[in-house]
Amino acid sequence: xxxxxxxxxxxxxxxxxxxxxxxxxxxxxxxxxxxxxxxxxxxxxxxxxxxxxxxxxxxxxxxxxxxxxxxxxxxxxxxxxxxxxxxxxxxxxxxxxxxxxxxxxxxxxxxxxxxxxxxxxxxxxxxxxxxxxxxxxxxxxxxxxxxxxxxxxxxxxxxxxxxxxxxxxxxxxxxxxxxxxxxxxxxxxxxxxxxxxxxxxxxxxxxxxxxxxxxxxxxxxxxxxxxxxxxxxxxxxxxxxxxxxxxxxxxxxxxxxxxxxxxxxxxxxxxxxxxxx
Amino acid sequence: xxxxxxxxxxxxxxxxxxxxxxxxxxxxxxxxxxxxxxxxxxxxxxxxxxxxxxxxxxxxxxxxxxxxxxxxxxxxxxxxxxxxxxxxxxxxxxxxxxxxxxxxxxxxxxxxxxxxxxxxxxxxxxxxxxxxxxxxxxxxxxxxxxxxxxxxxxxxxxxxxxxxxxxxxxxxxxxxxxxxxxxxxxxxxxxxxxxxxxxxxxxxxxxxxxxxxxxxxxxxxxxxxxxxxxxxxxxxxxxxxxxxxxx
Numbered sequence: 001x002x003x004x005x006x007x008x009x010x011x012x013x014x015x016x017x018x019x020x021x022x023x024x025x026x027x028x029x030x031x032x033x034x035x036x037x038x039x040x041x042x043x044x045x046x047x048x049x050x051x052x053x054x055x056x057x058x059x060x061x062x063x064x065x066x067x068x069x070x071x072x073x074x075x076x077x078x079x080x081x082x083x084x085x086x087x088x089x090x091x092x093x094x095x096x097x098x099x100x101x102x103x104x105x106x107x108x109x110x111x112x113x114x115x116x117x118x119x120x121x122x123x124x125x126x127x128x129x130x131x132x133x134x135x136x137x138x139x140x141x142x143x144x145x146x147x148x149x150x151x152x153x154x155x156x157x158x159x160x161x162x163x164x165x166x167x168x169x170x171x172x173x174x175x176x177x178x179x180x181x182x183x184x185x186x187x188x189x190x191x192x193x194x195x196x197x198x199x200x201x202x203x204x205x206x207x208x209x210x211x212x213x214x215x216x217x218x219x220x221x222x223x224x225x226x227x228x229x230x231x232x233x234x235x236x237x238x239x240x241x242x243x244x245x246x247x248x249x250x251x252x253x254x255x256x257x258x259x260x261x262x263x264x265x266x267x268x269x270x271x272x273x274x275x276x277x
Numbered sequence: 278x279x280x281x282x283x284x285x286x287x288x289x290x291x292x293x294x295x296x297x298x299x300x301x302x303x304x305x306x307x308x309x310x311x312x313x314x315x316x317x318x319x320x321x322x323x324x325x326x327x328x329x330x331x332x333x334x335x336x337x338x339x340x341x342x343x344x345x346x347x348x349x350x351x352x353x354x355x356x357x358x359x360x361x362x363x364x365x366x367x368x369x370x371x372x373x374x375x376x377x378x379x380x381x382x383x384x385x386x387x388x389x390x391x392x393x394x395x396x397x398x399x400x401x402x403x404x405x406x407x408x409x410x411x412x413x414x415x416x417x418x419x420x421x422x423x424x425x426x427x428x429x430x431x432x433x434x435x436x437x438x439x440x441x442x443x444x445x446x447x448x449x450x451x452x453x454x455x456x457x458x459x460x461x462x463x464x465x466x467x468x469x470x471x472x473x474x475x476x477x478x479x480x481x482x483x484x485x486x487x488x489x490x491x492x493x494x495x496x497x498x499x500x501x502x503x504x505x506x507x508x509x510x511x512x513x514x515x516x517x518x519x520x521x522x523x524x
Contacts, residue, residue: 040443041415093414093441096362140316150361150437151315151469176440177361179315179469180511204415204443207472207514245444248472248515255522270521273514 002032002198003072003087003167005052010067012047012079012222014060021047023222025067029215034190034199036209039219040243045202046093048219049170052200053090054080071168086117089166093173093202095157099145106132106148106156107141113160131159136185150177158186169193171201175208187212205245206237211275218243231260231276278305278340278431280326280356280463285335287318287325294333295321297487305431305463308454308477310495312469313484314509319467320361322484323434326465328352340431354383356432357425361440361467363409363417372396372412372420373405379428395427398453415446422450426457433457434465439473447473472513475499483508 005028012022022044029035037045050056052071056063057079065078071088074080092098103109110128114120121127132138135155140148145156154177161169175183190199190212203209209216209230216233218226218240226233226240234253237246260271271277280303288294295318303309313319324330325337328344337344339355357379360366369375373392380391396402399419404412409420418441425433439450454477457464468474475481478495485508491501498505499516511517 040445041413043443094362094364096364149316149320150440155315173441177315177437177469179313179509180513181509182315184511204441210514241444243444245447245473248513252515252518252522256518259522266521270518 001167002194002196004031004070005029005168005198005200006068006070008068008070010051010069010078011065012044012051012056013064015062016064021222022051025222025224027217027224027227029198029200031072031198032194032196033214034194034201034212035215035217036213037200037202037217037219038204038206038209038240038244039202039225040204042221043219043243044222045219046172047222049090049172049200049202051079052084052168053088053170054082054084055090057081058083084168086119086164086166088168088170089161089164090170091158091161091172091174093176095150095154095177098157098160099153100160101146104144105142106137106145106159109145109156110159110163113163117164119164128159128163131163134185134189135159135162136182151179151182154178155182155186162189165196167197169197169199171199173202173204175203183208206233206249211273213275229277230274234274234276278463279303279338280340280432280465281336281338282325283336283338285325285332285337287321287330287333295487296325296484298335299489300335301482301489301492303432303463303465303480306458306461307479308458308464308466308495309480309482310471310474310478311465311467311482311484312471312508312510317484318487319484320436323358323436323465323467326432326434327356327358329358353379353428353430355430356434357428357430358434359421359425359436359438361436363414363421366421366424367409367417370408371406372401372409372423375409375420376401376405376423376427379424383428385429391427391429395423398426398449398456399423400449415442418442419446419449422453426453430462432463432465434467436467437469438466439468439470451477472515483510485509 007025007027010025011020013020039045069076103112111124137155259267260276282299282301285299286294287296311319328349331345339352376392376395380388481495481498483491491504
């Protein structure tokens with residue numbers, strides 16, 4: 001079952017000698033919703049995901065934190081002390097790091113997750129093959145995972161996380177190497193998962209998030225600059241043009257807002273495409 | 278000064294053909310944008326340009342030199358290719374040393390100047406003594422671009438150079454594209470990022486199932502909706518909406 005995430009006055013430093021990368025963050029992500037965290041390089045997007053996944057303490061044992069993180073009914077004072085997978089799944093920004101490389105096939109690589117989390121079903125194919133098909137990579141099942149193209153690797157890396165069905169799914173810039181058709185597939189998968197999964201994704205751009213996310217958060221230098229619905233974001237997007245590429249959206253903004261407010265079929269289709277209510 | 282592919286086909290050893298019968302050319306001062314689905318052979322195509330891979334049949338000519346007979350060290354003087362994953366190429370202990378490696382080994386005369394220019398174009402000059410792995414991923418991507426620029430090669434080929442770049446680095450990247458055009462360098466770029474790159478491209482090449490299905494004017498490509506759909510590609514959401522909203 002999906003978990004609610006509640007972050008209260010959370011701050012993080014990698015060490016006592018370095019500045020805060022996250023600063024007094026207050027965020028609530030309701031269960032079964034999708035939140036997109038947008039912002040430029042160095043805003044703290046990946047750091048936040050690593051905090052939620054419980055991987056921060058392992059990679060940076062000297063890091064300092066304050067405030068609290070609540071995931072479902074687990075309340076952590078500061079950083080979670082251990083990796084929370086499979087309760088929280090994190091797809092890393094660099095998919096090549098996610099691939100263990102200890103298995104000779106894509107199928108084996110995905111199965112490896114189920115073995116590590118003691119979730120191997122009687123017939124693993126019945127779970128893995130449909131997942132690969134949904135991601136559009138079933139034709140790669142017998143390929144060596146380390147010989148794939150960038151976009152293929154990104155989808156295999158995602159499969160290794162999705163197969164564990166984590167109730168909280170964190171995706172760190174999940175589409176950087178994907179073609180737009182693959183992005184559409186992932187968008188469909190995430191939409192279908194929302195009932196049972198709370199999703200947080202980071203991105204440097206707006207496009208992928210629209211239509212799946214219920215909440216947009218803009219981070220800059222570790223601080224929340226904006227937290228609201230996609231509709232509210234579209235209305236205020238000028239404010240963020242220096243941080244997020246919005247040049248192709250800005251000229252269309254007034255048109256979009258005018259159309260989605262009309263009770264026509266086109267208007268409601270457009271509203272659904274962009275996730276504006 | 279040009280790159281020319283004549284009826285090039287390529288298969289990895291023991292595998293099916295990845296690329297079939299490609300013929301196209303790229304000129305200095307031009308910008309060829311290569312698009313296609315994941316796994317269609319775009320990165321393979323770039324590796325054919327600098328001789329890391331040799332065509333199974335056909336010819337790749339770089340400024341008149343056949344990649345089948347020239348050593349990669351000679352071809353590197355003419356064309357520099359960046360990899361999609363920066364970790365596949367970054368190895369030096371500092372950013373400056375990383376950028377210097379190319380021009381120094383190619384025995385360029387003005388190494389210092391080439392390096393300074395590349396670091397400044399990529400706005401990495403203030404970080405030149407840092408370790409590359411202390412940079413965020415987006416800046417590491419720019420570092421690979423800086424290394425290519427500093428090589429002094431007349432042709433530069435970038436594999437997904439804007440993937441993961443935020444607005445800050447995208448602005449830097451746009452500025453350096455304009456600067457490279459002024460320097461009359463030839464660019465060949467593999468990317469899914471039409472929103473950023475299409476306005477700069479002069480020519481577009483669409484790859485679908487190993488074959489070239491479009492090779493022509495960049496301005497006309499967004500009209501080729503059927504070709505784009507058949508190649509398994511989609512135009513960025515703003516492009517699609519623009520058409521709908523225009524009605």
